[in-house]
Amino acid sequence: MKNTTTTIQEKMGNAAVKQAIGITPAPYPILALGLFCFMSFFAQSCASLLGGMGGDQGSWDDGQAPVYDEMTNPVSFTILQMNDVYEIAPLEKGTVGGMARVATIRNRLLEENYNLLTVLAGDFVSPSLLGTLKYEGRPIKGRQMVETMNALGVNLVAFGNHEFDIKEQELQERLNESYFEWLGTNVLHQTGKKLEPFYKESYGYKYYLPETYVWEVFDYMSGKPIKVGFYSALLNDNQADYVYYEDPYQEATKAYLELMNSCDVVIGLTHLELNQDMKLAALLPKTKLIMGGHEHENSLDTIGNVVITKADANAKTVWVHRFTYFPETKTTSLESELVPINNDIADDSTVEGIVDKWQQIQRESISQLFDNPDEVIYTANVPLDGREKSVRNFQTNLGGLISASMAAAASKPVDAAFFNGGSIRLDDQLLGNITAVDIFRALPFGGPLYEVELKGSVLKKALEAGLENKGIGGYLQWHNIEYIEAAKTWKIGGKPLNEGKVYRIMTNEYLFLGKEARLDFFNQKNFVKWETARKGDTNDLRGDVRKAVVAYLKVK
Numbered sequence: 102m103k104n105t106t107t108t109i110q111e112k113m114g115n116a117a118v119k120q121a122i123g124i125t126p127a128p129y130p131i132l133a134l135g136l137f138c139f140m141s142f143f144a145q146s147c148a149s150l151l152g153g154m155g156g157d158q159g160s161w162d163d164g165q166a167p168v169y170d171e172m173t174n175p176v177s178f179t180i181l182q183m184n185d186v187y188e189i190a191p192l193e194k195g196t197v198g199g200m201a202r203v204a205t206i207r208n209r210l211l212e213e214n215y216n217l218l219t220v221l222a223g224d225f226v227s228p229s230l231l232g233t234l235k236y237e238g239r240p241i242k243g244r245q246m247v248e249t250m251n252a253l254g255v256n257l258v259a260f261g262n263h264e265f266d267i268k269e270q271e272l273q274e275r276l277n278e279s280y281f282e283w284l285g286t287n288v289l290h291q292t293g294k295k296l297e298p299f300y301k302e303s304y305g306y307k308y309y310l311p312e313t314y315v316w317e318v319f320d321y322m323s324g325k326p327i328k329v330g331f332y333s334a335l336l337n338d339n340q341a342d343y344v345y346y347e348d349p350y351q352e353a354t355k356a357y358l359e360l361m362n363s364c365d366v367v368i369g370l371t372h373l374e375l376n377q378d379m380k381l382a383a384l385l386p387k388t389k390l391i392m393g394g395h396e397h398e399n400s401l402d403t404i405g406n407v408v409i410t411k412a413d414a415n416a417k418t419v420w421v422h423r424f425t426y427f428p429e430t431k432t433t434s435l436e437s438e439l440v441p442i443n444n445d446i447a448d449d450s451t452v453e454g455i456v457d458k459w460q461q462i463q464r465e466s467i468s469q470l471f472d473n474p475d476e477v478i479y480t481a482n483v484p485l486d487g488r489e490k491s492v493r494n495f496q497t498n499l500g501g502l503i504s505a506s507m508a509a510a511a512s513k514p515v516d517a518a519f520f521n522g523g524s525i526r527l528d529d530q531l532l533g534n535i536t537a538v539d540i541f542r543a544l545p546f547g548g549p550l551y552e553v554e555l556k557g558s559v560l561k562k563a564l565e566a567g568l569e570n571k572g573i574g575g576y577l578q579w580h581n582i583e584y585i586e587a588a589k590t591w592k593i594g595g596k597p598l599n600e601g602k603v604y605r606i607m608t609n610e611y612l613f614l615g616k617e618a619r620l621d622f623f624n625q626k627n628f629v630k631w632e633t634a635r636k637g638d639t640n641d642l643r644g645d646v647r648k649a650v651v652a653y654l655k656v657k
């Protein structure tokens with residue numbers, strides 16, 4: 102028992118150091134000081150701060166002590182929670198979501214209580230259609246999101262699993278661009294064998310992300326702060342090679358113990374599955390609130406005294422958490438309100454300007470291929486499955502539809518068509534009215550189609566490699582192909598695959614270039630012949646897979 106106590110105390114000691122380094126990154130100190138002085142002015146206690154700095158303590162006017170010294174009044178503060186936001190503009194024909202509307206809600210909350218923190222519980226830099234496009238010659242990769250979040254006034258985020266979809270260098274750029282704090286309780290940056298926290302870099306200054314975050318909430322009357330501490334936890338599946346995922350429960354527990362020692366209120370900002378958040382709540386029972394993400398539907402659960410909340414993805418709703426801390430009893434009350442974000446809420450003009458700029462970039466990109474991107478081209482009566490866990494593991498109706506479109510775009514009839522499931526980036530299902538924009542969302546990379554003649558033996562090898570790629574992006578989606586699992590044989594157009602015969606197939610650019618895992622042999626050296634659209638021929642549907650899909654759906 103004695104040993105355990107010592108260990109905890111040691112950890113708490115470390116915490117104090119970490120917080121001292123971690124909580125006030127540049128350029129926050131100036132802001133923080135300004136805010137402190139602003140509030141303290143009312144309480145006439147800025148003197149102690151200024152005095153402390155100038156070495157002349159207690160010299161406020163006639164030397165009297167501050168009027169309001171003791172903090173006995175309740176201190177109230179508000180947290181605005183979002184999670185899993187991939188789209189900055191409203192969705193569903195403009196009826197739901199939209200970051201400019203969230204900004205309006207935030208402005209209203211600021212008027213109600215200046216003690217406001219705006220947070221996002223992970224998953225925002227990826228995936229999105231905009232993120233896959235290019236701007237100023239470089240892939241956008243979440244830049245639109247960070248710029249919007251900066252303008253909105255987000256203060257604190259947790260890492261979500263999708264933050265690591267983008268390349269290491271791209272994430273570094275997003276970190277450097279962000280004005281908000283990132284909480285990295287159980288994620289470390291892995292470079293070779295070295296492990297260190299992720300960092301932000303500006304003007305040559307490296308600022309390492311903290312494991313805990315402490316928000317000082319000032320009492321208007323006394324000018325004194327209470328401390329609200331945050332820990333995080335990220336699910337450790339979906340591994341990226343430049344990230345080291347520590348155990349979310351262990352690291353959150355360490356952070357919690359540190360914060361319990363130094364803070365008045367302790368809160369979790371996590372990105373876990375709901376059942377994991379519940380387990381965490383049971384483990385860390387004095388947590389007041391866990392604001393989570395990953396699930397895309399809103400929820401409110403209670404485990405013991407811990408409240409767990411998740412908002413709907415893409416800011417279709419946000420949570421507003423209103424806290425009151427009572428210094429005399431050291432207790433906290435919490436009222437959580439789920440606020441729908443819809444077209445009853447006006448846009449904040451600053452954020453709207455940024456969203457519009459990026460929407461324009463998206464429109465210009467799509468209109469290079471389509472005159473009328475918002476025209477309804479097809480109505481899906483059953484959900485078309487473009488979820489990652491589906492398209493990388495079995496044949497889906499959306500995968501079949503895309504490969505049938507590819508076959509239909511051929512200059513002369515082909516025996517079959519296939520492409521890598523990983524080129525579907527929708528991670529969602531399409532239902533109801535479908536537009537070219539949806540097809541862009543499903544196939545953001547686009548690229549030409551290739552009609553290839555190849556020996557049956559090469560075709561068989563390619564299809565088998567596709568099966569071995571089950572679970573990853575190199576799993577193939579196909580048309581006119583059948584695999585008879587019991588016999589481990591293939592049928593092409595209903596007939597057994599003949600290894601000596603030459604087949605004509607249609608495929609996409611990624612496969613044609615031999616870029617896919619286990620499919621590097623699938624290249625021009627092993628083809629009998631091949632053809633594609635001539636460059637600049639806008640009438641040839643083989644010019645871009647999305648043109649082929651839209652044309653196919655229009656007549657279907």
Ligand SMILES: [Zn+2]
Binds near residue numbers: 224261262372394396
């Ligand atoms: Zn997630």
